Amino acid sequence: MSLTVQQHRAQVGLQDGSLFVDGQWRQARSGKTWTHLHPATQEPVGTFPVADAEDVDEAVRAARRAFDEGPWPNLPAGQRVKILHRYADLLRENADELRGLQALDNGVPLSFGNVYAASVDAAADVFDHHAGWIDKAGGETLPGYQGGEHLAMTLREPIGVAAAILPWNAPFLLYAQKIAPALAAGCTVVLKPSEYATFVVLRMVELLADAGVPDGVVNVVTGTGEPTGGALIGHELVDKISFTGSREVGKRIVEVSAATLKRVSLELGGKSxxxxxxxxxxxxxxxxxxxxxxxxxxxxxxxxxxxxxxxxxxxxxxxxxxxxxxxxxxxxxxxxxxxxxxxxxxxxxxxxxxxxxxxxxxxxxxxxxxxxxxxxxxxxxxxxxxxxxxxxxxxxxxxxxxxxxxxxxxxxxxxxxxxxxxxxxxxxxxxxxxxxxxxxxxxxxxxxxxAGTVGINGFQVEPHLPFGGYKQSGLGREGGRSSFESYTELKTVLMPLTDEMM
The missing domain is CATH 3.40.309.10 (Aldehyde Dehydrogenase; Chain A, domain 2)
Known part of the structure; x- marks a missing residue:
């Protein structure tokens, strides 16, 4: 085996990681770091900060400001469409670098990068797909039920601050399946990548600014399940949690989310x-x-x-x-x-x-x-x-x-x-x-x-299809319209058309 991690690190230009909060890269307040070891050789790949509760709080508050005061939720639909399409193009343009970073993160071979479900193209297609929902996020106009002249309508509005927690095994697709619908809906995000696949996610986040995503809209806290993940799922200003990972952690998220009734999407594995x-x-x-x-x-x-x-x-x-x-x-x-x-x-x-x-x-x-x-x-x-x-x-x-x-x-x-x-x-x-x-x-x-997905004489993952499970495989779906709508709230508005009270 010819793997020399430091040679490949130089080849793909990997730098040690940082937190990304309100458009700025920085280290953890505590100074704590994690050194990632390559799974093929146990050689050190690089280090990144371990965010604690204080770091997570700053990231969530940055996302809160970007949602409550910033331009993203109120940006004209046409502009958000262009930004997400531009970002999809940037992913494709940087595909070789991203595949190399993934190989250093989790050891997935470059030869597997041509398999669609594990490819950068799949992630880019997810962003293109969800960009298409931005200008179609409409509700309904309904007739009055009890008489009287009034207008009843429904609106879809972004849910707020979303916490996205990623596993290590498929960072391209799973990053896209969480970030793309959140951004399309107008949400802001605090993202926690797995400590075993951090570097490729940091690079994908870096490209968001190049596409035109404003500061504070996507923030990244790196680290382990505790203290980083625990502080994120329990933060009172987080409105929604999207998690892919183990069933045990998923159940813990449901327990913690009950305190503030956060919306939750969970994909918790299977025995297919x-x-x-x-x-x-x-x-x-x-x-x-x-x-x-x-x-x-x-x-x-x-x-x-x-x-x-x-x-x-x-x-x-x-x-x-x-x-x-x-x-x-x-x-x-x-x-x-x-x-x-x-x-x-x-x-x-x-x-x-x-x-x-x-x-x-x-x-x-x-x-x-x-x-x-x-x-x-x-x-x-x-x-x-x-x-x-x-x-x-x-x-x-x-x-x-x-x-x-x-x-x-x-x-x-x-x-x-x-x-x-x-x-x-x-x-x-x-x-x-x-x-x-x-x-x-x-x-x-x-x-x-x-089962949530059944393949007949084969199996394929596609960006416009809902993906998720029955029973203890999780809650909700990622992919397609249902995924986009899971980052929205449905509001009913009633308006009289005369001076008479309804």
Whole structure:
């Protein structure tokens, strides 16, 4: 492996990070910093401030002033449309630099940057999409219900100050899915990136000023869940929280938000099933499912189909194809075009995944391949060889818990009803896949699945589609009109048309 972090840092021009408050870059008042270690080698990448409650308070108050007194919420729609389109163009123009920064942040290889859902293009498209809603944020005009001459109307107004809290695994798309609708609606933002993917987010924020976004409209507080994230979600001047991350933190946000009844959007992960029927190409289904679990993010994705429900008639064919994909994965320097997959993000996650592998063995699942660590120089990084478990009982922890690593659990089934029952037998409900050549079955099964997004014979993320989950996978949706509207309040206005009282 040829990765030398300092060489790549110089190559992409990475600078140590700062807070961004009211248009100014500065350090934390406490002077505390975090040093980020590259997950492939444990080499230091750079440092950034750890914001405490005082820093967060300054950032939130800057966003509050920018909302209450600044130009952004009242800027003519046409101007905000142009600014967001200009920003989308800037993202595309700086795509190579941004991909390099992401590779230094979370180790996602440059080779994965061509996959749309993980690309800068996807983020830019989200901004272009939401720019289109700005001049369409209308309400309704309704007739009077009880008689009398009066006008009843509804208006959509920006909700206020939004706290956006990002995970580390897909900073391009998830940054855009939170910031774009907030800005389109006229909100101001305090953004907290993950401590494991900070540098690329800081650069994307820096480009906002170049696009014409005024000072104070977007502020950034860097740091860890505590003290930074805790101070942000509990701040009394925050009107809305949008969070993507773990279920445990999501539940904490709901508890804290209750004090002031903040609006909340949560995307909390999943244990998405891929249902493979016997009339489909089982080899293609096996390659697709295992590809989601291994290539690019190494299974560190919320909607990854890490649970394959496979009909007994094509079970062996599916396993053979999945094992072939597992054996084709290459690890190493994310700047090397031959590298296809990333390391696990940190030492904690590495040991968590290895713990699930041991749990699967102890519970009686059959380990087909992988689940161990690579030899040689790769041993210094957070790498795990892709694992496939066969003969999994759906009650096992490897079938129920979100592992967030390169582990595929394969569960056999005999008929459609059993497949649906197994698919829905989970606390999550984010995504699902259905592999079949029967169009009627595809639609019938899709309707029966308790999941926010269902892909038929494949899966795609698109900027105009709502994305989110049922059950404990979260609250609300990101993407599309519903996402834009989640950053607005709906106001009713009544106006008499005569001098008589209504």
């Amino acid at each position: 099933p891929a249902i493979v029927f016997p009339d489909t190409d089982a080899s293609l289904a096996g390659m697709t499912a295992m590809g989601m679990v291994t290539l690019g993010l190494s299974g560190q994705g919320c909607v990854v189909c890490s649970r394959a429900l496979v009909h007994r008639d094509v079970y062996d064919e599916f396993l053979t194809a999945a094992e072939m994909i597992a054996g084709s994965v290459t690890y190493g320097d994310p700047f090397d075009p031959a590298v296809l997959s990333s390391p696990l993000i940190n030492d904690k996650q590495l040991h968590r995944v290895l713990g699930f592998v041991e749990s699967g063995k102890q519970d009686g699942a059959r380990l087909i391949t992988g689940g161990d660590r690579p030899d040689g120089e790769l041993g210094a990084g957070n790498f795990v060889n892709p694992a496939i478990f066969a003969d999994v009982d759906n009650k096992m922890s490897i079938a129920q818990q979100e592992i967030f690593g390169p582990v595929l659990s394969v569960v056999p089934f005999s008929d459609e009803d059993e497949a649906v029952r197994l698919a829905n037998d989970t606390e999550y409900g984010l995504g699902a896949g259905v592999f079949t050549a029967d169009a009627q079955r595809a639609f019938r099964v899709s309707r029966r699945l308790r």
